[in-house]
Amino acid sequence: MVSDLPPDPRFFVLEADVWGPLDTQFDKAGAVNRGDAPRCPQCGEPIGLLTWLPPYRVELELHGQGFGDFAAGPGNDVLISERFAQAFRAEGLTGLLGFHTVEVVRARRKRKGPKPGAVPAYVVVSPGFGRAAVDEVRSHLRHKKPMTCAECRYSSLDSIHGFVLEPGTWQGEDVFRPRGLQGDIVVSERFAALVKRHGFTNMKLIPTEEYIWDPARKGPPAARSAAPP
Template sequence: MASDVPGSRFFVLEEGMFGPDDTQFSKVAPVNRGDPPQCPRCGEPMGMLTWLSPYRVELELYGAAPGDFVEGPGYDVLISQRVAEAYQEAGLTGLLGFNPVEVVRIRRKRKGAAQGAIPPYFAVIACFGRGAVDEARSRIRRSEPVTCPECRSAGVDSVHGFTLEPGTWQGEDVFRPRGKRGSIVVSERFAALVQRHGFTNMKFTPIEAYVWDPDGKGPPASPRVGPG
């Protein structure tokens, strides 16, 4: 099983948990929220409530230095200024927002953790991309069937590798795919940018090798057929 976009590979982006730059964040009051985006076809919410200004956070440092990529609650993530600048200079696409963040507090969560210089951060979200999970050739156990051919929202119990339906990806470098919006998927271009600049606290897993199975339910018993 592999991605069927000629010349392209895709990766699930996650934080580098337990690494030397392990950093997380939580939002600090007042936390203002807006309505979640809705599927234009079925009208169901796509994701969580949106985070609105002011963007105030508490950083939690588990490693020796603050990372360039920081995950927190919801779909919002923080990227350092140097990531933001390199991303924009490279002309990559898919990240939205770029809202400056105020770091209100810093907490060391691991004994002996050193605190490096805190970089300026920006709050961003990954767009809901056009790339869609190929249900027939992905190993995703769902708690309910996919019914909407647009958002393809359905509960996920486990993932044991997935791929994108040919012809659906529209060139986004960072996106949440239709049918698997709980994951941030990135292009080879984005992964190469991170490697070239040495950005920290990012882990990349090829989508065909990605496993998420918190309850040990295993892969689906048989291949599924995607929406018609």
């Protein structure tokens, strides 16, 4: 229940550990079936990419020394190892949808290194779209265009220099895509503790207030002027 949530929760942006020691990525293999993109229930605009429908076949790209427990690829979905999936469900974490078995049709090494071992079993999961919303006032976002829908809170962004969630909007999920930043995967402290406790690999957990995305190097937004007395 919302009333049982911690009073001052911390959140992290989940990303693959690109160029890390167990950097594993995937691409969809063969003919790919796609469904409709998720849309905002209020304005009707898409809030994600086209959904991936079965069969789930992938090619793995091994950029590190071995296979990681997490793999990013195109679309809204990610791969997690079966051992990660088992721990996630056994410990009662929430927010991942699907858990569909994946057929790995090929695994290719993309950098020099020893011959990889056996390919672990993977499942495909989709982080859900949560009710948690980005706090526009306390976050450091540089906008191209202003927000037009109070529900999905979509706005075109130039850069992110840290963000926080609006108090009272998080519903307790351990993995979710927040309103206003549906392209990012945000996780709870429970998720971070699970990763650390089991030593799951190929994941970076960046505190949301320290997260930076600035592809054009425009820097943080100008400081807001203080309200008049």
